[in-house]
Amino acid sequence: MSKLILERLKAQFGDDILEVSSFRGDDVAVVKPSRWLDVARFVHDDPRCDCTYFADLSAIDNCDPRTDELDMDDRFEVYVIAYSVAKKHRVRIKTRLSGDEPRIASVIPVWSGANWMEREVFDMFGVHFEGHPDERRILTYDEFKGHPLRKDYPANRTQPLVEYRDGTFNKLGPFLQDEGMPLNRTVIPDERQ
Amino acid sequence: MADVTHLETRTLGGGESGFATTKFEALLGWARKYSLFQYPFATACCGMEFFSTASPRYDIARFGAEAPRFSPRQSDVLWVVGTISQRQAPVLRRVYEQMTEPKWVIAFGTCASCGGFYDNYATVPGIDKVIPVDVMIPGCPPRPEAVLDGLMLLQDKIGRGDRTPETLKNTALPDGAEEALEKLYQIRMKP
Numbered sequence: 552m553s554k555l556i557l558e559r560l561k562a563q564f565g566d567d568i569l570e571v572s573s574f575r576g577d578d579v580a581v582v583k584p585s586r587w588l589d590v591a592r593f594v595h596d597d598p599r600c601d602c603t604y605f606a607d608l609s610a611i612d613n614c615d616p617r618t619d620e621l622d623m624d625d626r627f628e629v630y631v632i633a634y635s636v637a638k639k640h641r642v643r644i645k646t647r648l649s650g651d652e653p654r655i656a657s658v659i660p661v662w663s664g665a666n667w668m669e670r671e672v673f674d675m676f677g678v679h680f681e682g683h684p685d686e687r688r689i690l691t692y693d694e695f696k697g698h699p700l701r702k703d704y705p706a707n708r709t710q711p712l713v714e715y716r717d718g719t720f721n722k723l724g725p726f727l728q729d730e731g732m733p734l735n736r737t738v739i740p741d742e743r744q
Numbered sequence: 745m746a747d748v749t750h751l752e753t754r755t756l757g758g759g760e761s762g763f764a765t766t767k768f769e770a771l772l773g774w775a776r777k778y779s780l781f782q783y784p785f786a787t788a789c790c791g792m793e794f795f796s797t798a799s800p801r802y803d804i805a806r807f808g809a810e811a812p813r814f815s816p817r818q819s820d821v822l823w824v825v826g827t828i829s830q831r832q833a834p835v836l837r838r839v840y841e842q843m844t845e846p847k848w849v850i851a852f853g854t855c856a857s858c859g860g861f862y863d864n865y866a867t868v869p870g871i872d873k874v875i876p877v878d879v880m881i882p883g884c885p886p887r888p889e890a891v892l893d894g895l896m897l898l899q900d901k902i903g904r905g906d907r908t909p910e911t912l913k914n915t916a917l918p919d920g921a922e923e924a925l926e927k928l929y930q931i932r933m934k935p
Contacts, residue, residue: 691866692831699865709865713833715873 554578555641556600563593581645587629588656590644594633596662602633602642605662607667610676614650616703627678631658631665648678657682666692675700769905776846777899778808778822783819785839788826790853791863793885802888807895816842821898822875827855828868840875848898851880852891860884872909880911 557571567586572579582590594602595679613623625647634641648655657680658665669680670689677698680686680707688695692712697704756764786794797814798804813819816839828836840849851871854860859869871877878901881894887910894912901910916927 704865706864709830709869711830711833711868711873713837713874714877 555638556602559597559600560590560593561601563597577643578641579643579645581647584646584648587644587646588658588661591631591633591661594619594642595655595711596642599620599638599732600642601638602640604634604636606632606634606641608632608658608665608672610672610678612676612700614702620650621703622651624649627653627676629655629672629678629734633662653678654681656680659683674698679703706712737743747867763911770903773903773905777902778805780809780821780848780895781811781813781818781819782809782821782823782898783814783839783843784812784823784825786823786825787828787832788853790826790855790885793888793891794823794825794852797888797891804892804893804895806852807892807899809895816840817844819843820847822847822849823852824849824877825852825859826873827862828871828874829866830868831866832869833874836871837874848878848902849875850894850898851877851893853886854882854884855881857882872915877909878907880909882911886912 554571557573557580560568560580560582561571564582564586567583567590569581569583571581580590584701590728594600608629608631610630613625613628614623614626619626627648627650628645629648630643630645631675632641632643646655653676655678657669659669659680659682666683666685667689669683670685670687672678673683673686674690675681675698687693694712695710697708756766757866784791784794784798796802798810804810809821816822816832820843822840822843824836840847849871851857855862855867856871857877859867863869868874872880879894881890883890890912895911897912901907
């Protein structure tokens with residue numbers, strides 16, 4: 552895979568491209584959050600990049616709550632994968648956001664298919680997309696507190712919509728003790744809210 | 745009904761005298777258990793196995809339970825087939841509440857029975873947290889034979905008037921197999 556897109560991006564944006572890397576045909580460019588929308592528009596509109604096909608948009612939480620500060624500067628990585636059907640090449644554009652009120656421009660003006668993907672990232676990670684026309688939760692429900700894919704969300708916290716029935720819920724045989732979830736698990740409320 | 749043993753429900757008594765004797769509950773249970781209208785609440789991959797059970801190869805109609813009613817108000821058995829998410833739990837409880845008495849619930853597969861391997865924020869750990877369950881059929885997914893076993897267990901429980909939750913047990917293993925499985929389980933659980 553040629554590194555054409557990375558070279559075009561470096562020539563166009565200079566120092567705003569923080570780093571580029573290429574591994575077995577996967578071209579990655581890390582950009583400054585302030586130029587996120589401009590870079591997206593460039594790879595879409597530039598005739599030699601021509602990345603009109605929007606493949607994916609998601610995020611990564613790079614924080615380890617045991618050792619890192621939750622508001623560390625490069626906690627969230629938001630990335631978009633764009634593909635050119637005509638040129639048959641693909642690029643991954645990343646940006647790094649602070650853990651304190653992460654905000655990024657929405658890429659819906661460039662690819663309208665980003666709408667639900669950005670809603671999912673907002674739902675799972677709490678990243679806000681400026682200019683999103685309908686920023687609501689998409690997978691969980693409105694009553695849900697917190698963002699479940701953040702590393703500081705406790706793995707055993709559930710937030711049931713229906714109050715659980717009274718009574719014992721011991722696992723009946725032939726379910727083994729390590730099969731499935733423990734039926735006696737309790738509901739852990741969110742104390743921060 | 746207490747004197748009736750498991751799987752030996754006797755509805756009609758009497759003999760050569762020209763009379764038949766029965767108890768009202770036994771007759772009612774016998775009538776109910778062979779005319780089960782079902783409401784399939786299929787949410788996940790177990791649904792494929794449910795369709796297989798309902799189609800002619802396994803033919804659930806042999807057990808007097810062939811009629812699916814896609815309205816909870818007209819059905820007797822709620823088949824919860826697949827994973828129930830926290831977001832879906834209110835829907836499931838609403839469907840259960842809309843069913844008219846008498847009504848029974850079958851948890852089809854490990855996810856509906858105890859949450860399966862979904863140990864997270866999104867999944868209800870077994871539908872008996874939300875609605876009462878009569879029969880749980882383990883398996884991921886259960887084979888159609890196991891489903892039919894579960895249906896027959898439910899019919900037996902209806903005939904006996906037994907409403908305690910019960911899990912479908914495995915069929916009897918050959919001699920020594922249980923000890924071998926227990927040994928294997930102990931080895932696996934060692935840290």
